[in-house]
Amino acid sequence: MRLDLLRRFFVPLAASCAALFLAAHGTNAAASRPSPGEQPETALVPITLSAGMNPISDIAGTGQDGSIAQLWRQNNKVRGQHVFLVKVGDTAATLEGRDQIIDAPDVGDDMIRSVRFARGNHGGRATLYMLIASRDIGPSPYDAATTHIQTFALVPRGSGGGDAFAFAPVRAFVAAAKYCHADAALLAELNFPLSPLYAGRVTPTGC
Numbered sequence: 001m002r003l004d005l006l007r008r009f010f011v012p013l014a015a016s017c018a019a020l021f022l023a024a025h026g027t028n029a030a031a032s033r034p035s036p037g038e039q040p041e042t043a044l045v046p047i048t049l050s051a052g053m054n055p056i057s058d059i060a061g062t063g064q065d066g067s068i069a070q071l072w073r074q075n076n077k078v079r080g081q082h083v084f085l086v087k088v089g090d091t092a093a094t095l096e097g098r099d100q101i102i103d104a105p106d107v108g109d110d111m112i113r114s115v116r117f118a119r120g121n122h123g124g125r126a127t128l129y130m131l132i133a134s135r136d137i138g139p140s141p142y143d144a145a146t147t148h149i150q151t152f153a154l155v156p157r158g159s160g161g162g163d164a165f166a167f168a169p170v171r172a173f174v175a176a177a178k179y180c181h182a183d184a185a186l187l188a189e190l191n192f193p194l195s196p197l198y199a200g201r202v203t204p205t206g207c
Contacts, residue, residue: 044118044129046193060154060165061125064089068117068128078107084115086128086154086167093154093165095130108199110141110206114182116192122153122170129153130167131192133182144178144207147185181206 047056049070059066069085084101085092092099104113118129130152135145152167179185184206186192200206 044120047117059128060088061127088165095167106141111182112137112141127154131186133185135182144180147175147179149173149189177205179205
């Protein structure tokens, strides 16, 4: 019961406080951002997922509805990971040939790999975006680490289009700052809002 209360009240409060702090104080990571003309993420609309199946209308801008399944895989008593499955119609979309997309929360307050979704325009059509921040952790996952930022857009595979879809790279870069939480990196580098479940420290880098 005590753990449930902490998750219901403390975690959302931490996320709100972190967002307010970062908005007020900014971050020295701004130097790593590309020029404004190279930032398609600025127009993205975040998607908040629930556990289980999340229907998405016209998911890839082709008229077909789709879905994002958010599943949880428990690895041990403390650690687990989300598994995301994206479908256009009944067909699974892939990232680098894989149809299972996995994050790495570690114990929550030091997220190693964050996977987030949004809606945006790519190639003249509205589609699903995926944003990934991955930290190159050392012996301790709590230490500030070099962080890789990647964005992908859901597109038809091959020039013929059809029912096969994949996440195509939009851009990728290494953040100038080091981060202790992958979601903090997405906020600082791309101005992408924190997850409602953010449990990192209330600082620009999550450290």
